[in-house]
Amino acid sequence: MKQFHLFDLIGPQMIGPSSSHTAGAARLGNVAWRLAEHQVRKAYVTLYGSFATTGAGHGTDRAIAAGLLGYPPEDERLRDSFALAKEQGCEITFQYSDEKRRHPNTAKITVERKDGATIELVGASIGGGSIEIQEINGMEVSFGCDYPTLLIFHYDRPGVIHSVIGVLAEKNINVAFMRVIRSSRHQRACMVIETDTSVESAVAAQIRTANPDIWEVCRL
Amino acid sequence: MKYQFQSGQELLQISNEEGISISEVMLRSEMEHSGRSKEDILEELMDNLQVMKRSIETGLSPENNNRGVFSGGDAIRMLRFAQNSHMGSSMAKTVAAAMAVAEVNASMGKIVAAPTAGASGILPAVLICCGREQQADDCTLCRGLLTAGAVGCIIAQNACIAGASGGCQAETGTAAAMAAAALTELSQGQPHTALHAAAMALKNCMGLICDPVGGLVECPCVKRNAIGAANALLSCDMALAGIESLIPFDEVVCAMGRVGQQMHPDFKETARGGLAATPTGQRLAEQCVYRR
Numbered sequence: 001m002k003q004f005h006l007f008d009l010i011g012p013q014m015i016g017p018s019s020s021h022t023a024g025a026a027r028l029g030n031v032a033w034r035l036a037e038h039q040v041r042k043a044y045v046t047l048y049g050s051f052a053t054t055g056a057g058h059g060t061d062r063a064i065a066a067g068l069l070g071y072p073p074e075d076e077r078l079r080d081s082f083a084l085a086k087e088q089g090c091e092i093t094f095q096y097s098d099e100k101r102r103h104p105n106t107a108k109i110t111v112e113r114k115d116g117a118t119i120e121l122v123g124a125s126i127g128g129g130s131i132e133i134q135e136i137n138g139m140e141v142s143f144g145c146d147y148p149t150l151l152i153f154h155y156d157r158p159g160v161i162h163s164v165i166g167v168l169a170e171k172n173i174n175v176a177f178m179r180v181i182r183s184s185r186h187q188r189a190c191m192v193i194e195t196d197t198s199v200e201s202a203v204a205a206q207i208r209t210a211n212p213d214i215w216e217v218c219r220l
Numbered sequence: 221m222k223y224q225f226q227s228g229q230e231l232l233q234i235s236n237e238e239g240i241s242i243s244e245v246m247l248r249s250e251m252e253h254s255g256r257s258k259e260d261i262l263e264e265l266m267d268n269l270q271v272m273k274r275s276i277e278t279g280l281s282p283e284n285n286n287r288g289v290f291s292g293g294d295a296i297r298m299l300r301f302a303q304n305s306h307m308g309s310s311m312a313k314t315v316a317a318a319m320a321v322a323e324v325n326a327s328m329g330k331i332v333a334a335p336t337a338g339a340s341g342i343l344p345a346v347l348i349c350c351g352r353e354q355q356a357d358d359c360t361l362c363r364g365l366l367t368a369g370a371v372g373c374i375i376a377q378n379a380c381i382a383g384a385s386g387g388c389q390a391e392t393g394t395a396a397a398m399a400a401a402a403l404t405e406l407s408q409g410q411p412h413t414a415l416h417a418a419a420m421a422l423k424n425c426m427g428l429i430c431d432p433v434g435g436l437v438e439c440p441c442v443k444r445n446a447i448g449a450a451n452a453l454l455s456c457d458m459a460l461a462g463i464e465s466l467i468p469f470d471e472v473v474c475a476m477g478r479v480g481q482q483m484h485p486d487f488k489e490t491a492r493g494g495l496a497a498t499p500t501g502q503r504l505a506e507q508c509v510y511r512r
Contacts, residue, residue, distance in 0.1 A: 003377070008373070009372030016331050079329075
């Protein structure tokens with residue numbers, strides 16, 4: 001059973017009106033921004049369930065837009081994020097779907113990076129500002145971004161995990177949680193590694209080159 | 221772990237044995253579990269307090285033109301009426317402050333969830349407005365936040381604090397209980413007196429449903445923050461007057477949690493019951509879909 005502490009009750013600071021529909025939504029957009037290496041050129045957002053029906057009134061769309069610009073949930077620019085996105089040349093398109101998803105507060109965000117590559121994520125705002133990322137590029141994942149998180153895209157071949165863990169061990173970085181997901185045998189796969197301490201960009205770069213079957217490392 | 225508590229009874233026991241206030245137990249408990257220093261924790265509380273103050277000022281500023289979909293402007297109306305208020309001007313000003321924060325929240329302004337965004341007006345209004353009358357400094361107000369946090373932790377642990385889990389009683393009821401206990405300690409009340417105040421605040425709104433029109437945190441949420449602040453002041457005054465809750469705090473908390481479990485889903489933030497289901501509520505909801 002979850003143990004509650006002082007700042008669960010006195011906080012967080014956030015932009016209203018709703019921790020799930022506004023703060024959580026901003027965090028989902030922010031994860032997409034980080035996946036896009038802090039530079040979103042274009043984004044397509046689909047809102048489902050309660051996000052689609054009451055999202056406009058809760059500012060869910062503006063919160064996701066703010067996240068896509070890199071703003072955290074307590075940033076007061078959130079209210080004006082549409083204008084700011086336009087100013088910064090970030091094109092965001094919203095769609096509303098009545099398709100049923102596992103969680104009522106779900107968003108699918110497809111971001112196009114500066115280099116033209118696209119990444120698609122599906123995530124839900126599960127209450128109190130907490131989020132769960134459920135899919136990345138069609139692969140099922142499950143993490144909350146409560147810890148520093150590494151996403152490693154690679155081919156499903158022997159030795160890849162060993163190479164990654166080798167680098168982390170060498171840098172004395174403790175793995176709190178880890179999951180490996182593959183589309184099918186020997187095909188594209190993804191490692192989600194949550195660590196106790198943050199992973200510097202130089203370490204991420206070292207992981208990227210540690211094995212030829214790794215093609216991308218994202219720090220969240 | 222010497223300072224961890226799960227119930228009001230455990231909290232009082234630690235407070236009695238150590239001869240310390242509820243706020244001091246909460247502070248030591250937080251230091252113990254997080255490993256953070258006292259200064260570090262107090263600094264974060266101070267930062268939250270400043271955001272709380274700003275949210276009241278923003279909501280009561282005539283220059284603030286930000287509005288929610290259905291709300292805005294009522295906090296100022298209440299403040300202007302305070303001189304003529306039947307409940308006394310200081311109570312009216314506190315109520316206006318609670319509505320101000322709730323309106324700021326509804327208009328996508330910055331607030332501190334306490335315990336949630338929907339009930340975020342009650343604790344700052346009670347603590348800051350009544351603290352001002354007692355000439356309390358910011359450090360004393362941070363003590364109030366600690367006392368409020370202790371009561372909130374016990375309720376979250378043994379019942380619930382989200383409208384979706386337990387209705388409005390869980391949100392504004394918890395906020396009122398937190399505020400009532402905080403104000404009691406600020407007014408030199410004993411720890412057991414603070415828990416009587418918290419118990420009475422919860423009792424005063426037991427069974428209150430969460431029925432937001434259109435699913436938005438506006439109607440009736442702004443006015444529920446108003447009554448929540450009044451509830452906190454009344455409960456604190458009753459406790460300071462020596463009135464006790466016949467049912468002990470811990471049992472009131474568990475009762476509230478059970479009522480929340482028994483509550484029909486239509487009354488738990490789904491916008492399918494209560495005011496949300498009225499003809500006017502439904503009409504307003506249709507108007508606000510896909511629009512802001």
